Amino acid sequence: MSKSRSVSTSVIKRLPRYYRFLGDLKLNGMHRISSKELSERMGLTASQIRQDLNCFGEFGQQGYGYNIDLLREEIGKILGLCDIKKAILIGAGYMGKALAMHFDMTTNGFRLIGIFDKKQSILGQTIQNLPVHNMDRLDEFCRENKPDIAILCIPKTEAHAVADQLVQLGIKGFWNFTHYDFSLEYPDVVVENVHLSDSLMTLCYNISEKSEPVEE
């Protein structure tokens, strides 16, 4: 299906945004769009859009443009959204709960199948029909259910040990909300970091920069 291996991460990172915009256009009742019009709506160049898409195949038609519905579906396939993978949540604090309750993972390729915490007060609870298991049941659960990824919403101090354990248990990826950085430790495991602090600091920089007098 895919044309060749190793598409650059810059391209990959743009795919979800294309997917989102195409979804919005679809909801607007539109059916076709040219790379030029899409580029204007997204703040990119038409060239870039065409280059990006041509990493994966030929989805357009000369003189016509792209069929919105079809292109969206193709990008969905490229991202692998159709094949729903199994996720477990480690840490049912505020952030973990927010994700479990509020966030529809199935539209993003995942289904939550288990929740774990070690805090006694949380253990009885049920979140989205899933009981919160004690951490000491993690091994057994993973062996039985073979989750693909783990969502880490635990304190930084616990991240390392838990990650080690999960890698041992064959986890394939982490959605990492902790402040711990294990990009390098497990070369065969995919890590997607959501470093909220980094994001907020970037905003801080840009705000500070903006309000500074511009020196020539």
Place this chain on the structure above:
Amino acid sequence: MSKSRSVSTSVIKRLPRYYRFLGDLKLNGMHRISSKELSERMGLTASQIRQDLNCFGEFGQQGYGYNIDLLREEIGKILGLCDIKKAILIGAGYMGKALAMHFDMTTNGFRLIGIFDKKQSILGQTIQNLPVHNMDRLDEFCRENKPDIAILCIPKTEAHAVADQLVQLGIKGFWNFTHYDFSLEYPDVVVENVHLSDSLMTLCYNISEKSEPVEE
């Protein structure tokens, strides 16, 4: 203080990570580090680190390397973390609450000064000593307290109208957790997006890619 205007966003995005690693090294009781050793720990090249830092000044010493504590502080200054700016939270659902309760903004340059929602059931509550105000008090509050940024944790459908209102009220930046994309609409307002869906889709792609048979 800063050497020249318009440092590339690639560099800016790496600053918080440097800041984090230097903080960890400091906690480890270390005092100096060379660009080479830091590069190995962070998975970068020494050249890149030196290039990045030299966008802002000369923080090292030949033959010695960098003073960890000092470099960390300098990066903090560059990011503008010392000057605490005012933030308001719009939307006190699961995600909004998680941020307000759990996330220490002051270490990232911001202080939460107001929380807003329109859901009747939430309005009585107090989160981190801040009462949840009704949305119809937003105008008054902003005129009185002049917040710098707004954290948007509201449904996509409401994002556009609220953003418009806040821009009118002089907000300087958004920390955007909604699925709405207003990168282009307000050229003078700084937007930092936390598109969790995009992040999860990227993870989905990388997991799918990894498990596919590698074709040559």
Place this chain on the structure above:
DNA sequence: TAGATTGTTAATCGATTAACAATC
């Protein structure tokens, strides 16, 4: 057919890496 717009090659631009003189 003529016009529009793609897919793709070539040109440009920017970011990363390498090299090295300066210097602690």
Place this chain on the structure above:
DNA sequence: TAGATTGTTAATCGATTAACAATC
């Protein structure tokens, strides 16, 4: 002084943009 490591210039690499023939 000799060794280490910076700051910075030059070389390389990759990503973005421009151009255009192919074609719907």
